[in-house]
Amino acid sequence: MKASLLLGSLALVLALSGCGQKAAAPAAGDKAPAAKAEAPAAGPRVIEITANDQMKFSVTTIEAKAGEDLKVILTNAGTLPKEAMGHNWVLLTADADAAAFVAAAMTAKDTDYVPASLAGQVIAKTALLGPRKSDEVSFKAPAPGTYVFLCSFPAHFMVGMKGTLIVK
């Protein structure tokens, strides 16, 4: 009597564990769509750059693959007012003349020092930022080559507020 009860419960345990295994299979199947959903959420590669009152970018070289999705987040970590120490991040085309661009930018205060006449030389740009402000810009890395990025606030390029994007 006891033995048959034991067998009976063993059978029950086996049946239950069998059910458990069956249930596990669809659960594993559920994992695949979840992983797929994560892919778009990964999004562009984020490059965080800070600018400061010393007129320096924290990042001066960016390497990327052609067509790579990038997002630059610029933060002005300084404390001086925007009118005296504004910063932006402007990526120029490969054929742009950076010195000529910033020369034209000096008189382009109304458009945050990005000269409208040279808009065609801008691949990506953030807003001009005052102290403790951030802005971001998303773009695709252009064709292989070397590209200059800079802050177009008057004189900042001249004191070294610039860097290069190297696309391979």
Ligand SMILES: [Cu+2]
């Ligand atoms: Cu600047």
